[in-house]
Structures are given as structure tokens and as C-alpha cells.
Amino acid sequence: MATGDLCTVERRGRVHLITLTGAGEHRLNPALISAIRSAVAAARASPGAGALVMAAEGKFFCNGYDLAWARGDPSGRIAAVRAALRGLVADLLALPMPTVAAVTGHAAAAGCGLALAHDTVVMRASRGFLYMGEVDAGIKIIDYFGELLRQKVPDAATRRDLVMKGEKMTAAEAVRRGIVDLAVDGGVDDVVAAAVTIAEGLAARGWDGEIVAEIRKAAWPELWSKVKDYGCDAPSRPRL
Amino acid sequence: MCTLEQRGRVFVLTLTGDGEHRLGHPLIASLRSAVASVAAAAASAGPGTALVTVAEGRFFSNGLDIGWAGTSRPRLQELVDALRPLAADLLALPMPTVAAVTGHASAGGFLLALCHDYRVMRADRGVLYMSEIDIGLPLPPYFVAMFRAKITAANALRDVLLRGRKLRAAEAKEMGIVDAVCPGPAETAAEAIKLAEQLAARKWDGGVYASIRMSIFPEACKSVGIVEESDEEKRKHFASRL
Numbered sequence: 213m214a215t216g217d218l219c220t221v222e223r224r225g226r227v228h229l230i231t232l233t234g235a236g237e238h239r240l241n242p243a244l245i246s247a248i249r250s251a252v253a254a255a256r257a258s259p260g261a262g263a264l265v266m267a268a269e270g271k272f273f274c275n276g277y278d279l280a281w282a283r284g285d286p287s288g289r290i291a292a293v294r295a296a297l298r299g300l301v302a303d304l305l306a307l308p309m310p311t312v313a314a315v316t317g318h319a320a321a322a323g324c325g326l327a328l329a330h331d332t333v334v335m336r337a338s339r340g341f342l343y344m345g346e347v348d349a350g351i352k353i354i355d356y357f358g359e360l361l362r363q364k365v366p367d368a369a370t371r372r373d374l375v376m377k378g379e380k381m382t383a384a385e386a387v388r389r390g391i392v393d394l395a396v397d398g399g400v401d402d403v404v405a406a407a408v409t410i411a412e413g414l415a416a417r418g419w420d421g422e423i424v425a426e427i428r429k430a431a432w433p434e435l436w437s438k439v440k441d442y443g444c445d446a447p448s449r450p451r452l
Numbered sequence: 453m454c455t456l457e458q459r460g461r462v463f464v465l466t467l468t469g470d471g472e473h474r475l476g477h478p479l480i481a482s483l484r485s486a487v488a489s490v491a492a493a494a495a496s497a498g499p500g501t502a503l504v505t506v507a508e509g510r511f512f513s514n515g516l517d518i519g520w521a522g523t524s525r526p527r528l529q530e531l532v533d534a535l536r537p538l539a540a541d542l543l544a545l546p547m548p549t550v551a552a553v554t555g556h557a558s559a560g561g562f563l564l565a566l567c568h569d570y571r572v573m574r575a576d577r578g579v580l581y582m583s584e585i586d587i588g589l590p591l592p593p594y595f596v597a598m599f600r601a602k603i604t605a606a607n608a609l610r611d612v613l614l615r616g617r618k619l620r621a622a623e624a625k626e627m628g629i630v631d632a633v634c635p636g637p638a639e640t641a642a643e644a645i646k647l648a649e650q651l652a653a654r655k656w657d658g659g660v661y662a663s664i665r666m667s668i669f670p671e672a673c674k675s676v677g678i679v680e681e682s683d684e685e686k687r688k689h690f691a692s693r694l
Contacts, residue, residue, distance in 0.1 A: 350657040351660065352660055372569060
């Protein structure tokens with residue numbers, strides 16, 4: 213099953229693998245986020261799916277928001293893409309299975325946030341950075357996104373270096389500082405394979421998916437409270 | 453009490469003299485005035501500035517002027533209340549800030565160091581020390597908020613606040629409280645200025661930098677009375693930049 217040419221979806225055993233396709237930067241706009249959210253919803257509905265992996269082709273995992281697209285109508289489009297990403301984060305937090313980000317390339321700004329919104333993060337060792345480029349680009353950070361960073365990067369000095377200093381962190385550095393769980397040698401396929409192996413191991417635990425979702429929301433309660441109204445389960449979704 | 457100079461893109465605020473640099477009304481007022489000058493100068497200087505706070509003598513600051521307060525609880529509270537806006541001024545400053553901890557930093561002095569984004573400390577003498585537990589004083593809420601924000605390892609926070617542990621620079625670095633350790637005061641000041649120059653060279657928009665600082669340490673900022681911009685205001689800013 214595919215969701216257009218923006219991302220592909222495949223099953224590998226019990227793992228539901230979403231891959232952002234193409235050699236580009238996988239910049240986030242409503243179209244791409246919608247495709248990803250459909251893929252995530254498909255994982256949720258897929259019988260026997262026990263874990264989710266999010267990966268990407270090419271040099272980039274995700275290089276942030278599609279600013280070229282946003283320029284078309286800055287105020288409206290910034291609001292739209294931010295609400296869409298907020299919804300995707302909510303869907304990932306509420307997903308009834310463990311989630312693994314396979315950071316196969318550069319993950320910047322909103323793309324870095326997307327990676328961190330997963331339970332486990334594996335990252336390519338040989339190339340690619342985590343980079344919170346907002347400080348360099350002169351972009352302020354909105355409340356829920358700040359919450360995501362505070363929850364997932366709890367160490368004050370690390371959070372400061374990543375976000376207030378815009379440090380470009382390699383996988384090895386990110387592992388050392390506790391942001392990434394595993395640095396994987398080799399190419400994109402090796403990183404994906406490692407992520408799938410971890411995901412398969414998590415799926416094999418046979419956890420009740422609803423319990424996984426409830427415990428995750430309980431573990432990051434402030435973040436969940438700030439995104440839950442944007443998720444696919446929200447009783448009334450905000451109009452854009 | 454304090455002097456302010458500009459060295460290129462770096463503002464250097466010096467607590468002068470060999471004394472303890474006790475935070476009483478006069479020094480707090482001087483510091484606030486100096487920090488306000490820095491903020492004003494930054495506005496005209498444009499993107500790419502930084503602040504270093506350094507001290508002469510054996511002390512960075514030994515805390516609030518409890519000698520002046522004596523046994524008067526109202527006086528002590530006055531000083532606690534007077535320091536809070538200085539903390540707010542530093543947390544809202546539209547540029548990166550570096551504390552060159554060139555001597556002892558106790559209680560309010562330790563807080564002052566923590567109000568900066570980065571800390572460079574001398575190795576040869578001087579400790580970071582929260583004396584309140586030993587003296588028998590409660591911690592003002594904004595003190596607690598700052599320590600909880602900046603010292604996120606639970607056992608480090610416990611050691612500092614609940615055990616009154618006196619930290620030399622090397623230990624403080626290991627605990628993530630200090631970023632760099634230098635042999636003596638001259639090297640510490642030099643390293644702090646060098647770091648400040650590197651940060652200034654990034655040419656960050658000061659308003660954005662301060663906003664991001666607030667996103668990273670929201671509880672500390674709230675506790676000293678800083679009001680964060682709304683998401684809506686941030687979106688308008690983003691839209692104007694596109």
C-alpha cells in the first residue's frame with residue numbers, strides 16, 4: 213500500500229514501516245504530513261501490527277518545514293503546517309504500539325522534533341546531524357514544541373546546546389548525551405534494518421497496544437495535554 | 453560596585469573590589485542599571501552580542517547581604533524581592549550570557565551564576581555552595597525554580613540544595629552545572645570572553661534568542677515574572693520573517 217508518492221508503507225513481519233520517499237529534504241507541508249498521518253492511521257488499523265518505524269530515503273530524514281510553500285501565504289500556512297505537525301505528534305503519542313524513528317539522514321528543526329516524538333530513536337552514524345536550526349534562522353518556538361523538547365531532552369545543558377546554541381549533533385554525540393538511543397554504522401538500509409530489528413523485538417513483547425498508548429501518554433502528560441486536541445481521536449478538531 | 457565595558461561584540465560586567473560582592477540594595481541596583489544599559493546597547497548594536505559577568509577578588513558573590521538584613525525577616529525578604537527582577541533582567545536579556553565564576557558563589561551568588569546561559573569556573577579555588585540548608589533559611593520559590601530548571605540530574609539537585617554540598621569547578625563540570633574549567637581567574641575570564649565572542653559571532657537575533665531561552669526554561673522565567681509571548685504573536689513574527 214502506498215500513500216501517493218510522498219511516503220510508502222510496508223509490513224516487515226510485525227513491523228509497519230513508513231518511508232518518506234525521494235532524494236529531497238522531505239520538508240513538512242500539509243500534503244506530506246497528511247500522507248504520513250494516513251500511513252500512521254493505516255498502521256493503527258493493520259491487523260497484527262506490533263510496532264511502527266518511520267524512516268526516509270536519501271540524505272535527509274526531514275529538514276523542517278516547507279518554507280518555500282509557506283511563503284505563498286505566510287500567516288495562514290504557518291498556522292496550517294504547525295497544526296498539522298501537532299496532530300501528527302498527537303497521533304504518534306496515542307499510537308497503540310511502540311514507535312521507532314530511523315533517522316537515516318539530517319533531521320532539522322520540525323524534522324528533529326518529529327524524530328524525538330518517537331519512543332526510540334536510532335540514527336545513522338556516518339552522516340547526518342540533529343540540528344535545531346531555529347535560533348540560526350530567527351524562528352521562535354511555540355509552546356507545545358518547547359514542551360516536546362523539554363520532555364524528550366530533559367538534561368538542561370544538552371537542551372541548551374541543542375536548541376539555544378543550535379549545535380549540530382552527530383549520532384555519536386546524540387547517543388552520548390542521551391537524545392538518541394543507538395548510532396548505526398553503514399547506509400540508509402542499515403539504519404532501517406536496525407530500526408526494524410528493534411521494532412520487531414518490541415512487537416515480540418506482545419504488549420496490549422491500548423496499554424502502550426495509555427502508559428506513553430501518562431509518561432509525557434504535559435506534552436499529551438498540549439497536543440491531544442489536534443490528534444485524530446480529538447472530539448472536535450480545530451478548523452484551519 | 454560594578455563596571456561595564458564593551459570589548460567588540462562582548463559586554464563585560466565586572467563586580468569590582470576584593471569584597472564578597474554581597475547582593476544588597478546598592479549592588480543589585482548597580483547591576484540592574486548595568487544590565488539595562490547592555491540591553492539598550494544591544495538594541496542599537498544589532499544581532500551578534502553577548503554578555504560576560506565576572507568578578508574581582510576571591511568571591512564571585514557570597515549571596516544576599518544578610519549582614520544588612522541582620523535578624524530582620526522583613527529586610528531579608530526585601531533583598532529576596534529585590535534580586536528577583538535582576539534575575540528576570542538576565543533571563544530576558546536579548547543575547548547569550550556567560551558567567552565567569554572567578555571565586556566563591558554562594559546562595560544568591562550561585563543563583564546569579566545560574567541566571568546566565570553558560571558558566572566558566574576557576575579550578576584552583578572557590579566553590580559553588582547553596583548555604584541555606586546549613587544556615588536554616590528556606591529557599592525563595594524563584595530560587596527553587598531556577599535550580600530545578602538548570603540542574604536537572606536529581607542527585608545533583610539533591611546534593612546542591614539538600615546536602616549543602618560545596619562544589620569545586622571540576623565536580624560542578626561533571627554534574628553539568630559548569631561548562632568549562634580553567635586554572636585560575638585570569639584564564640577563567642579569558643575563556644568566558646572567548647566563549648562569548650564565539651556565541652556573538654553566530655549573529656543571533658537577540659529577541660529570538662531570548663524567546664527561545666524562555667521556551668527552554670519556561671518555569672524559571674515565569675517564576676521571576678517574565679511573561680512569555682503567545683503562540684499567535686510568535687506566528688506573526690515567523691510570518692513577517694518569511
